[in-house]
Every structure is written in structure tokens, then in C-alpha cells.
Amino acid sequence: MPLCSTNADETKHWHKLLNGDQQALAFFYERYADYLLKYGLSVTYNRDMVQDAVQELFINIWNRRQNLSVPDSVKYYLMVSLRRIILKDLLHARQSTDVFSEEALSFASHESLFADEYKEDVHLKLQHAVRLLPARQQEIIFLRFFQKLSYEQITTVTGLDYQILRNTIYRAIKTLRHSLSEKIALTSVLSIFPLLI
Template sequence: MSDRDLELYDAIQSGDKRALGELYEKYEKLLYSFAFKMTRNRELSEEVVQEVFIKIWTKKGIYQKKRGKFSSWILTVARNMAIDIMRKKKVQTYTLEERDSVYSEEPLTEELFEWKEDAGRVREAMGRLNEDQREVIHLFYFDALSQQKISERLGIPLGTVKGRIRLALNHLKKHLATIDERGGSRDE
């Protein structure tokens, strides 16, 4: 988490609307783009972004620095919010390939660069996972399936799904830290 993100988050915890506005300006486009990839719907994506910032404003202390980077946390909140909203509105979920094929809005150059850079790091780290862990991470994060649905689809116990996700996330965190220490991915 950048020092500025921490300052803004702490200020928001104290009721600083200006800090909320600054944080919104920083993350709104990223969250919208992320939500749109999941929902394929502009209104739902806008709702996701709005709900994320309402949550940050109204629920004190929900981000804990020791659990990871703020940017990762806020994307996780957006992901969970998108899933919740799609379930409530009974919106069909799609695979990444299906979503990407209908994505019609061109991202800004800097957004595209950031996404490609992050995607390369994540792809490299995912490549280091074993096949079972890679599969549950893909189903959980990219296909937006619940842990129960993954259990049913793969025919494995729910506890095994939870364990694989937990282990995979720990491995990904470690691999991404190693990649960051090297200063980028091997492809650069």
C-alpha cells in the first residue's frame, strides 16, 4: 500500500470527504474496468464502484494493512461486490473469453499498460501453481463461481476447495513478491 493510500484511508476513517474523493479519483477507473469485465454491464459496473466506496465510507476499519496491499484489497472488495450484485439481480456469469470477446470499450493507454503489466506478473505466478490450485483459482476468481459451485463442478469436498484456494493464494502472494523483488517478470 502506498503511503498516500494509507493516509487517505486513515483520513476517511476520520470522516474526511475530500480523502474519499481523492481515493475515488485514483481507483474509480480501475474498479469500473474490473467490474465491467465481470458483469459486461455498464450500470452494474457503476453500481459496483459506488457500493465499494459506500462500504469504505460507512464501515470503519475493514481494511487491515497486515493482510496485503490496499490495491489488491479494493479489487477483492469489488470482485465480491460484483458477484453479490449479479446474484441478487440473477445476472448470468461468463468466462473470461466470453467477456473479452464482447468488451467494446477501449481502455486508456495507461490502463492497458497497467493491466498488461499486472497480468504478466499474475500469469507468471499462476504458472508456478500446481494444476489443482490453478484450476480452483481460475474458477473462483475468473469464472466467479462460489466455493460450493467449484466443489460440485469438480466433485471434491468443499473443505478441499477452501484449502486449495488458501494454499494457492499463499503461493501466489509469495511468487508475486519474488517477481516484484526481481523487478518484473522474466519476459521483460
């Protein structure tokens, strides 16, 4: 479905939601709940907390619908809102983030990239290396390379300044290149992360 058609469809459903249509809320929940769970697990690897945060997000939308406006992008609105809830919960619980879940970077979800056992081994090493990055870098690597968001989209989701975002990605890639070059051939790394060049 073309993006403009999707946006028009979502705008129509968002207006219905604002007018108290529970089916419109269900429409967004069915469309984005799984995606939001995966994204939430890139912010903190605490499945229970993320599941609760996704539920809280949709409850908040329903309860505050009369005060909401129509977002330019429902997807990014949901991501930003979920991120705020998770960070608030982490601060409240005084927990530290441990980011990427097995599911978010699972071999099955990227099997087209890893056709043989060697590439699977490379992927596992990459997964391990990403987990060693600081939490903020892990989240940004997830958004940039696994969710394929643009820099502008990531600044919208995270609230980071564009230059700070680029510097953070540069530092994360530099760390990953150094870490992975000791374990696997650089050509294998580049086949996974073509933008590491």
C-alpha cells in the first residue's frame, strides 16, 4: 500500500479514535503493538516493562483522546510516546537498560541476509558486539540499521540533535568495527552493515 494511502487511512482512523470509536483504537493496536514491543525492547530489555508500557500507551491515548491532535505520522508518535513511558518507568524503577532482545536481532528475522552457517556466526558476533555498546548507542543502531530509519526520523523519535545523533552513530560504528575486526573478517561485517564503510 502506498505511503500516502496508508497515511490517509491512518488519519481517517485517528479522527474516529478522537471521536470515541473503540474500533479505531483497536485498528492502531493491531497494526503497531508487535512493532512497538520490538522497538521497546531496543530501549530496555525488560519484556514485562515494555509490554506494560505498550498497554499504558494505548490506555493513555484512549483516556486523553479529547486533548490529542492528529500527528503527522502515527507510527513516530507512538514510538516517541512509548519511549517516554519506558524512560519514565526506568527512572522510577531505577533500572538500567540492557537493550536488544534475542527477538529484535534474531537470525530468523534476518534470514535472507544470512544464508549459511558462516553468516549466522557473523550475525551472532555482531549481536554480541551491539549488546556491549552503551544503551543510547544500542537504541540508535537498532533504529538506523535494523529498522532502517533515516537520521531525521531518528531525531524525531529520540529528540537528539542531528549532529549529536551523527556523532553517536559514528562512535558506535567505530566501536563495532574495532570489536568485530578482531573476531571476523571485515568483509563479513561490511556485508551486514554496508554503511560501516
